[in-house]
Amino acid sequence: MRYPLDRDLHLRGRGIRLVPSYFCWDTPVALADEDLPPVLGFPVSHEHEPAPLPKHLATLLGRTRAAVLYAVAGCPTSGELADRLGVSAAAVSRHTTVLRDAGLITSRRHGAVVLHHLTPAGAALLG
Structure with missing residues (x-):
């Protein structure tokens, strides 16, 4: 390094x-x-500007939900997602619930935090 x-x-x-x-x-x-x-x-x-989202994802999922899915690729916590995307913890919870119910992410509690991971379906959608 x-x-x-x-x-x-x-x-x-x-x-x-x-x-x-x-x-x-x-x-x-x-x-x-x-x-x-x-x-x-x-x-x-x-940098304060998020990476540009693929247009097909924003059209399909909506801008914020697509940004959440895109950010989950780094295996963040809910708090990290809220900070990174500039949204409330409640908004992150709503979006991750929808993405989890759709089979695009998984979430796992680790102590006081919740970690999010892409599923193969979520990774394929990003690809």
Whole structure:
């Protein structure tokens, strides 16, 4: 990965925490303390415009529902979908319910969050 210095981070059996950060620009930042698990902060997109939706999806499903289906390809949580698309949590819930009932996505609770995944049918529709 691109980094300002040539550096190796030896985990020695420890895990590494990957932290997406809006405040990290251009290159990742490694935070290493021998007494703590290593952390790698990496930049997320600073673009506010969503990727253009395929016109056939927006026509078929409606713009917001198509955007939800398109965004589910990254296996986000409901909160991430709401943030990414700029819609309410209630709107995400309604759209994911319709997409799940149509067999295009699956949803699974993991602790306090709900993770969404494309089904083969959903992936085929996006393709």
